[in-house]
Amino acid sequence: MSLQKPVMRGLLAKRLRFHLPIAFSLAIAAALAFKFGVTEPRKKAYAEFYKNYDNVKEFNAMREAGVFEGVRPSGE
Amino acid sequence: MAHPSQLGFQDAASPVMEELLHFHDHTLMIVFLISTLVLYIIMAMVTTKLTNKFILDSQEIEIIWTLLPALILILIALPSLRILYLMDEVNDPHLTVKALGHQWYWSYEYTDYNNFGFDSYMVPTQDLTPGQFRLLDVDHRMVIPTESPVRVLITADDVLHSWAVPSLGIKMDAVPGRLNQTAFIVSRPGIYYGQCSEICGANHSFMPIVVEAIPLKHFENWSTLMLENS
Numbered sequence: 001m002s003l004q005k006p007v008m009r010g011l012l013a014k015r016l017r018f019h020l021p022i023a024f025s026l027a028i029a030a031a032l033a034f035k036f037g038v039t040e041p042r043k044k045a046y047a048e049f050y051k052n053y054d055n056v057k058e059f060n061a062m063r064e065a066g067v068f069e070g071v072r073p074s075g076e
Numbered sequence: 077m078a079h080p081s082q083l084g085f086q087d088a089a090s091p092v093m094e095e096l097l098h099f100h101d102h103t104l105m106i107v108f109l110i111s112t113l114v115l116y117i118i119m120a121m122v123t124t125k126l127t128n129k130f131i132l133d134s135q136e137i138e139i140i141w142t143l144l145p146a147l148i149l150i151l152i153a154l155p156s157l158r159i160l161y162l163m164d165e166v167n168d169p170h171l172t173v174k175a176l177g178h179q180w181y182w183s184y185e186y187t188d189y190n191n192f193g194f195d196s197y198m199v200p201t202q203d204l205t206p207g208q209f210r211l212l213d214v215d216h217r218m219v220i221p222t223e224s225p226v227r228v229l230i231t232a233d234d235v236l237h238s239w240a241v242p243s244l245g246i247k248m249d250a251v252p253g254r255l256n257q258t259a260f261i262v263s264r265p266g267i268y269y270g271q272c273s274e275i276c277g278a279n280h281s282f283m284p285i286v287v288e289a290i291p292l293k294h295f296e297n298w299s300t301l302m303l304e305n306s
Contacts, residue, residue: 012126027113039101059265070219070298
């Protein structure tokens with residue numbers, strides 16, 4: 001009874017066949033993670049900020065805090 | 077303005093800067109995709125002794141690794157060109173301000189209706205009042221109205237300077253003998269900081285830019301006051 005001949009060829013190709021799909025999947029996962037972890041929240045944050053943004057109210061608050069040079073607080 | 081240990085861009089205060097932020101996110105996503113792929117492949121290749129010395133060519137893989145990068149470049153180029161042309165639109169500005177770079181301060185001229193202008197020097201560190209920012213605050217800010225298209229004409233009096241305000245997405249070189257134009261709309265009231273962005277001598281780091289955006293009515297009051305005082 002003799003041993004089965006071991007696989008001696010195509011070892012690198014087998015390794016590539018195993019690792020390349022993982023590489024591409026990880027790469028796409030990284031891109032999707034960035035897209036849904038950073039890109040979409042940032043777009044949403046800007047949309048939310050400006051949805052109910054009251055220019056006048058914010059300006060008046062800043063004015064009363066005395067930060068502007070062009071317009072002083074209403075008391076002065 | 078920037079805050080300590082900041083990594084990303086400053087919060088956008090103009091529509092163009094918002095577009096630039098989203099474009100940067102899109103491009104960075106592609107960068108992470110490519111970097112992850114390449115890093116994984118490198119790790120897979122350096123952790124094996126297996127080789128194939130007999131590969132001569134392969135049409136299939138050559139096609140893949142030509143077409144895929146070309147597709148990625150198109151995905152980057154299309155939004156990029158869109159923003160480029162968006163930034164070039166000058167939609168009938170309501171106001172034109174001239175910014176002149178000097179060694180080492182900026183001066184602003186408002187010449188649309190009546191002439192007035194002023195110099196804008198950095199507040200020296202020893203003269204800062206509580207609440208002012210070191211190396212950023214100036215004695216006279218460039219005041220502009222909010223939600224109005226503003227055109228800025230930029231030039232220099234002596235050497236190269238550059239007028240930059242990151243939160244508005246603006247940077248334009250101030251070249252002696254040349255008038256560069258840029259335009260922007262400030263979305264919300266506030267104070268926006270920038271610094272000279274072209275090396276111009278000893279005090280290059282000490283000639284900041286401060287843009288103050290206030291509602292039109294208050295801007296008109298301010299410009300009337302400046303005219304009376306000039």
